[in-house]
Amino acid sequence: MTVEVILGAALQLLEAEGVERLTTNHIAARAGVSIGTVYQYFRDKDDILAALAQQRAGAVRDDIAQLVISPPGANAVRAIVQALTRSFDDAPRARAALLDAMYRGRDDGGLQQHHQAFLAAIDGKVQLHAELTPERAFVLTHAPVSLLRAAAAEPGLGLDPQALEDELVRLLEAYLAALPAAR
Missing domain, CATH: 1.10.10.60 (Homeodomain-like)
Known part of the structure:
Protein backbone atom coordinates (compact mmCIF):
# COMPACT_ATOMS: atom_id res chain seq x y z
CA MET A 1 0.00 0.00 0.00
CA ARG A 43 16.80 4.18 -4.54
CA ASP A 44 16.08 7.53 -6.18
CA LYS A 45 13.75 9.52 -8.40
CA ASP A 46 14.73 7.48 -11.47
CA ASP A 47 13.79 4.29 -9.64
CA ILE A 48 10.35 5.77 -8.92
CA LEU A 49 9.93 6.81 -12.55
CA ALA A 50 10.95 3.33 -13.69
CA ALA A 51 8.40 1.75 -11.32
CA LEU A 52 5.66 4.07 -12.62
CA ALA A 53 6.59 3.28 -16.21
CA GLN A 54 6.60 -0.47 -15.54
CA GLN A 55 3.24 -0.25 -13.81
CA ARG A 56 1.67 1.64 -16.71
CA ALA A 57 3.32 -0.51 -19.38
CA GLY A 58 2.28 -3.73 -17.65
CA ALA A 59 -1.38 -2.73 -17.64
CA VAL A 60 -1.29 -1.71 -21.31
CA ARG A 61 0.63 -4.85 -22.25
CA ASP A 62 -2.01 -7.04 -20.60
CA ASP A 63 -4.83 -5.16 -22.36
CA ILE A 64 -3.14 -5.57 -25.73
CA ALA A 65 -2.43 -9.26 -25.14
CA GLN A 66 -6.16 -9.78 -24.50
CA LEU A 67 -7.00 -7.90 -27.70
CA VAL A 68 -4.60 -10.09 -29.69
CA ILE A 69 -5.88 -13.32 -28.11
CA SER A 70 -9.58 -12.54 -28.52
CA PRO A 71 -11.26 -13.32 -31.84
CA PRO A 72 -10.03 -10.76 -34.36
CA GLY A 73 -12.40 -8.00 -35.24
CA ALA A 74 -12.48 -5.73 -38.26
CA ASN A 75 -10.60 -3.05 -36.32
CA ALA A 76 -8.20 -5.18 -34.25
CA VAL A 77 -5.13 -3.14 -35.20
CA ARG A 78 -6.94 0.11 -34.41
CA ALA A 79 -8.00 -1.26 -31.00
CA ILE A 80 -4.37 -2.09 -30.23
CA VAL A 81 -3.15 1.34 -31.35
CA GLN A 82 -5.88 2.99 -29.29
CA ALA A 83 -4.82 1.03 -26.21
CA LEU A 84 -1.29 2.36 -26.72
CA THR A 85 -2.22 5.94 -27.56
CA ARG A 86 -4.77 6.28 -24.80
CA SER A 87 -2.67 4.72 -22.06
CA PHE A 88 -1.61 8.18 -20.93
CA ASP A 89 -4.87 10.06 -21.41
CA ASP A 90 -5.01 10.62 -17.65
CA ALA A 91 -1.41 11.91 -17.51
CA PRO A 92 -0.42 13.57 -20.78
CA ARG A 93 2.39 15.66 -19.25
CA ALA A 94 3.90 12.55 -17.68
CA ARG A 95 3.89 10.60 -20.96
CA ALA A 96 7.36 11.58 -22.21
CA ALA A 97 9.07 11.08 -18.83
CA LEU A 98 7.48 7.67 -18.30
CA LEU A 99 8.21 6.47 -21.83
CA ASP A 100 11.81 7.58 -21.39
CA ALA A 101 11.98 5.76 -18.04
CA MET A 102 10.63 2.61 -19.67
CA TYR A 103 13.30 2.77 -22.38
CA ARG A 104 16.08 3.43 -19.89
CA GLY A 105 14.84 0.67 -17.65
CA ARG A 106 16.62 -0.14 -14.44
CA ASP A 107 17.34 -3.65 -13.30
CA ASP A 108 14.67 -5.40 -15.36
CA GLY A 109 15.53 -4.39 -18.92
CA GLY A 110 12.72 -1.85 -19.44
CA LEU A 111 10.95 -2.32 -22.73
CA GLN A 112 12.65 -5.65 -23.41
CA GLN A 113 10.98 -7.17 -20.36
CA HIS A 114 7.54 -6.10 -21.61
CA HIS A 115 8.29 -7.34 -25.11
CA GLN A 116 9.15 -10.78 -23.74
CA ALA A 117 6.19 -10.83 -21.33
CA PHE A 118 3.82 -9.91 -24.16
CA LEU A 119 5.14 -12.70 -26.39
CA ALA A 120 4.82 -15.18 -23.52
CA ALA A 121 1.23 -14.04 -22.86
CA ILE A 122 0.13 -14.72 -26.44
CA ASP A 123 2.29 -17.81 -27.05
CA GLY A 124 0.14 -20.65 -28.36
CA LYS A 125 -3.05 -18.61 -27.94
CA VAL A 126 -3.23 -16.86 -31.27
CA GLN A 127 -2.92 -17.89 -34.90
CA LEU A 128 -1.31 -15.34 -37.15
CA HIS A 129 -1.32 -15.40 -40.94
CA ALA A 130 2.49 -15.14 -40.88
CA GLU A 131 5.26 -16.63 -38.76
CA LEU A 132 6.09 -14.34 -35.86
CA THR A 133 9.88 -14.35 -36.02
CA PRO A 134 11.83 -12.48 -33.34
CA GLU A 135 12.51 -9.70 -35.84
CA ARG A 136 8.85 -9.32 -36.80
CA ALA A 137 7.76 -9.38 -33.16
CA PHE A 138 10.34 -6.70 -32.41
CA VAL A 139 9.05 -4.45 -35.20
CA LEU A 140 5.41 -4.96 -34.22
CA THR A 141 5.96 -4.24 -30.53
CA HIS A 142 8.61 -1.53 -30.75
CA ALA A 143 7.58 0.54 -33.77
CA PRO A 144 4.37 2.01 -32.34
CA VAL A 145 5.84 2.54 -28.87
CA SER A 146 8.93 4.22 -30.33
CA LEU A 147 6.83 6.53 -32.49
CA LEU A 148 4.60 7.45 -29.56
CA ARG A 149 7.69 8.17 -27.47
CA ALA A 150 9.02 10.45 -30.22
CA ALA A 151 5.65 12.23 -30.47
CA ALA A 152 5.58 12.77 -26.71
CA ALA A 153 9.12 14.13 -26.77
CA GLU A 154 8.27 16.60 -29.53
CA PRO A 155 5.06 18.36 -28.44
CA GLY A 156 6.03 21.41 -30.50
CA LEU A 157 5.14 19.51 -33.66
CA GLY A 158 1.47 19.92 -32.77
CA LEU A 159 0.54 16.44 -33.95
CA ASP A 160 -3.17 15.76 -34.06
CA PRO A 161 -3.83 12.68 -31.86
CA GLN A 162 -6.50 11.25 -34.18
CA ALA A 163 -4.37 11.74 -37.28
CA LEU A 164 -1.40 10.14 -35.52
CA GLU A 165 -3.57 7.18 -34.52
CA ASP A 166 -4.70 6.81 -38.15
CA GLU A 167 -1.10 6.85 -39.37
CA LEU A 168 0.01 4.25 -36.83
CA VAL A 169 -2.88 2.00 -37.87
CA ARG A 170 -1.95 2.46 -41.53
CA LEU A 171 1.69 1.65 -40.76
CA LEU A 172 0.93 -1.54 -38.83
CA GLU A 173 -1.75 -2.77 -41.26
CA ALA A 174 0.60 -2.25 -44.20
CA TYR A 175 3.40 -4.08 -42.41
CA LEU A 176 1.13 -7.00 -41.50
CA ALA A 177 -0.26 -7.20 -45.05
CA ALA A 178 3.27 -7.29 -46.47
CA LEU A 179 4.32 -10.30 -44.41
CA PRO A 180 4.48 -13.60 -46.30
CA ALA A 181 1.83 -16.13 -45.35
CA ALA A 182 2.83 -18.79 -42.81
CA ARG A 183 3.49 -22.22 -44.22
Whole structure:
Protein backbone atom coordinates (compact mmCIF):
# COMPACT_ATOMS: atom_id res chain seq x y z
CA MET A 1 0.00 0.00 0.00
CA THR A 2 2.81 2.44 0.83
CA VAL A 3 4.43 1.84 -2.55
CA GLU A 4 1.15 2.63 -4.30
CA VAL A 5 0.79 5.86 -2.31
CA ILE A 6 4.34 6.89 -3.22
CA LEU A 7 3.80 6.08 -6.90
CA GLY A 8 0.47 7.91 -6.91
CA ALA A 9 2.06 10.98 -5.36
CA ALA A 10 4.91 10.86 -7.88
CA LEU A 11 2.47 10.68 -10.81
CA GLN A 12 0.46 13.60 -9.46
CA LEU A 13 3.58 15.72 -9.08
CA LEU A 14 4.97 14.65 -12.43
CA GLU A 15 1.75 15.64 -14.13
CA ALA A 16 1.41 18.92 -12.23
CA GLU A 17 5.01 20.14 -12.26
CA GLY A 18 6.97 18.08 -14.78
CA VAL A 19 9.98 15.82 -14.38
CA GLU A 20 12.42 18.70 -13.83
CA ARG A 21 10.77 19.68 -10.54
CA LEU A 22 10.15 16.11 -9.33
CA THR A 23 12.24 15.22 -6.26
CA THR A 24 12.07 12.47 -3.70
CA ASN A 25 11.45 15.11 -1.02
CA HIS A 26 8.43 16.46 -2.89
CA ILE A 27 7.16 12.94 -3.45
CA ALA A 28 7.49 12.07 0.25
CA ALA A 29 5.65 15.25 1.26
CA ARG A 30 2.82 14.65 -1.24
CA ALA A 31 2.54 10.99 -0.19
CA GLY A 32 2.51 11.92 3.50
CA VAL A 33 5.47 9.69 4.33
CA SER A 34 9.00 10.35 5.49
CA ILE A 35 11.86 10.57 3.03
CA GLY A 36 13.27 7.48 4.74
CA THR A 37 10.13 5.58 3.80
CA VAL A 38 10.57 6.57 0.17
CA TYR A 39 14.18 5.35 0.28
CA GLN A 40 13.06 2.12 1.92
CA TYR A 41 11.32 1.22 -1.34
CA PHE A 42 13.16 3.22 -4.00
CA ARG A 43 16.80 4.18 -4.54
CA ASP A 44 16.08 7.53 -6.18
CA LYS A 45 13.75 9.52 -8.40
CA ASP A 46 14.73 7.48 -11.47
CA ASP A 47 13.79 4.29 -9.64
CA ILE A 48 10.35 5.77 -8.92
CA LEU A 49 9.93 6.81 -12.55
CA ALA A 50 10.95 3.33 -13.69
CA ALA A 51 8.40 1.75 -11.32
CA LEU A 52 5.66 4.07 -12.62
CA ALA A 53 6.59 3.28 -16.21
CA GLN A 54 6.60 -0.47 -15.54
CA GLN A 55 3.24 -0.25 -13.81
CA ARG A 56 1.67 1.64 -16.71
CA ALA A 57 3.32 -0.51 -19.38
CA GLY A 58 2.28 -3.73 -17.65
CA ALA A 59 -1.38 -2.73 -17.64
CA VAL A 60 -1.29 -1.71 -21.31
CA ARG A 61 0.63 -4.85 -22.25
CA ASP A 62 -2.01 -7.04 -20.60
CA ASP A 63 -4.83 -5.16 -22.36
CA ILE A 64 -3.14 -5.57 -25.73
CA ALA A 65 -2.43 -9.26 -25.14
CA GLN A 66 -6.16 -9.78 -24.50
CA LEU A 67 -7.00 -7.90 -27.70
CA VAL A 68 -4.60 -10.09 -29.69
CA ILE A 69 -5.88 -13.32 -28.11
CA SER A 70 -9.58 -12.54 -28.52
CA PRO A 71 -11.26 -13.32 -31.84
CA PRO A 72 -10.03 -10.76 -34.36
CA GLY A 73 -12.40 -8.00 -35.24
CA ALA A 74 -12.48 -5.73 -38.26
CA ASN A 75 -10.60 -3.05 -36.32
CA ALA A 76 -8.20 -5.18 -34.25
CA VAL A 77 -5.13 -3.14 -35.20
CA ARG A 78 -6.94 0.11 -34.41
CA ALA A 79 -8.00 -1.26 -31.00
CA ILE A 80 -4.37 -2.09 -30.23
CA VAL A 81 -3.15 1.34 -31.35
CA GLN A 82 -5.88 2.99 -29.29
CA ALA A 83 -4.82 1.03 -26.21
CA LEU A 84 -1.29 2.36 -26.72
CA THR A 85 -2.22 5.94 -27.56
CA ARG A 86 -4.77 6.28 -24.80
CA SER A 87 -2.67 4.72 -22.06
CA PHE A 88 -1.61 8.18 -20.93
CA ASP A 89 -4.87 10.06 -21.41
CA ASP A 90 -5.01 10.62 -17.65
CA ALA A 91 -1.41 11.91 -17.51
CA PRO A 92 -0.42 13.57 -20.78
CA ARG A 93 2.39 15.66 -19.25
CA ALA A 94 3.90 12.55 -17.68
CA ARG A 95 3.89 10.60 -20.96
CA ALA A 96 7.36 11.58 -22.21
CA ALA A 97 9.07 11.08 -18.83
CA LEU A 98 7.48 7.67 -18.30
CA LEU A 99 8.21 6.47 -21.83
CA ASP A 100 11.81 7.58 -21.39
CA ALA A 101 11.98 5.76 -18.04
CA MET A 102 10.63 2.61 -19.67
CA TYR A 103 13.30 2.77 -22.38
CA ARG A 104 16.08 3.43 -19.89
CA GLY A 105 14.84 0.67 -17.65
CA ARG A 106 16.62 -0.14 -14.44
CA ASP A 107 17.34 -3.65 -13.30
CA ASP A 108 14.67 -5.40 -15.36
CA GLY A 109 15.53 -4.39 -18.92
CA GLY A 110 12.72 -1.85 -19.44
CA LEU A 111 10.95 -2.32 -22.73
CA GLN A 112 12.65 -5.65 -23.41
CA GLN A 113 10.98 -7.17 -20.36
CA HIS A 114 7.54 -6.10 -21.61
CA HIS A 115 8.29 -7.34 -25.11
CA GLN A 116 9.15 -10.78 -23.74
CA ALA A 117 6.19 -10.83 -21.33
CA PHE A 118 3.82 -9.91 -24.16
CA LEU A 119 5.14 -12.70 -26.39
CA ALA A 120 4.82 -15.18 -23.52
CA ALA A 121 1.23 -14.04 -22.86
CA ILE A 122 0.13 -14.72 -26.44
CA ASP A 123 2.29 -17.81 -27.05
CA GLY A 124 0.14 -20.65 -28.36
CA LYS A 125 -3.05 -18.61 -27.94
CA VAL A 126 -3.23 -16.86 -31.27
CA GLN A 127 -2.92 -17.89 -34.90
CA LEU A 128 -1.31 -15.34 -37.15
CA HIS A 129 -1.32 -15.40 -40.94
CA ALA A 130 2.49 -15.14 -40.88
CA GLU A 131 5.26 -16.63 -38.76
CA LEU A 132 6.09 -14.34 -35.86
CA THR A 133 9.88 -14.35 -36.02
CA PRO A 134 11.83 -12.48 -33.34
CA GLU A 135 12.51 -9.70 -35.84
CA ARG A 136 8.85 -9.32 -36.80
CA ALA A 137 7.76 -9.38 -33.16
CA PHE A 138 10.34 -6.70 -32.41
CA VAL A 139 9.05 -4.45 -35.20
CA LEU A 140 5.41 -4.96 -34.22
CA THR A 141 5.96 -4.24 -30.53
CA HIS A 142 8.61 -1.53 -30.75
CA ALA A 143 7.58 0.54 -33.77
CA PRO A 144 4.37 2.01 -32.34
CA VAL A 145 5.84 2.54 -28.87
CA SER A 146 8.93 4.22 -30.33
CA LEU A 147 6.83 6.53 -32.49
CA LEU A 148 4.60 7.45 -29.56
CA ARG A 149 7.69 8.17 -27.47
CA ALA A 150 9.02 10.45 -30.22
CA ALA A 151 5.65 12.23 -30.47
CA ALA A 152 5.58 12.77 -26.71
CA ALA A 153 9.12 14.13 -26.77
CA GLU A 154 8.27 16.60 -29.53
CA PRO A 155 5.06 18.36 -28.44
CA GLY A 156 6.03 21.41 -30.50
CA LEU A 157 5.14 19.51 -33.66
CA GLY A 158 1.47 19.92 -32.77
CA LEU A 159 0.54 16.44 -33.95
CA ASP A 160 -3.17 15.76 -34.06
CA PRO A 161 -3.83 12.68 -31.86
CA GLN A 162 -6.50 11.25 -34.18
CA ALA A 163 -4.37 11.74 -37.28
CA LEU A 164 -1.40 10.14 -35.52
CA GLU A 165 -3.57 7.18 -34.52
CA ASP A 166 -4.70 6.81 -38.15
CA GLU A 167 -1.10 6.85 -39.37
CA LEU A 168 0.01 4.25 -36.83
CA VAL A 169 -2.88 2.00 -37.87
CA ARG A 170 -1.95 2.46 -41.53
CA LEU A 171 1.69 1.65 -40.76
CA LEU A 172 0.93 -1.54 -38.83
CA GLU A 173 -1.75 -2.77 -41.26
CA ALA A 174 0.60 -2.25 -44.20
CA TYR A 175 3.40 -4.08 -42.41
CA LEU A 176 1.13 -7.00 -41.50
CA ALA A 177 -0.26 -7.20 -45.05
CA ALA A 178 3.27 -7.29 -46.47
CA LEU A 179 4.32 -10.30 -44.41
CA PRO A 180 4.48 -13.60 -46.30
CA ALA A 181 1.83 -16.13 -45.35
CA ALA A 182 2.83 -18.79 -42.81
CA ARG A 183 3.49 -22.22 -44.22
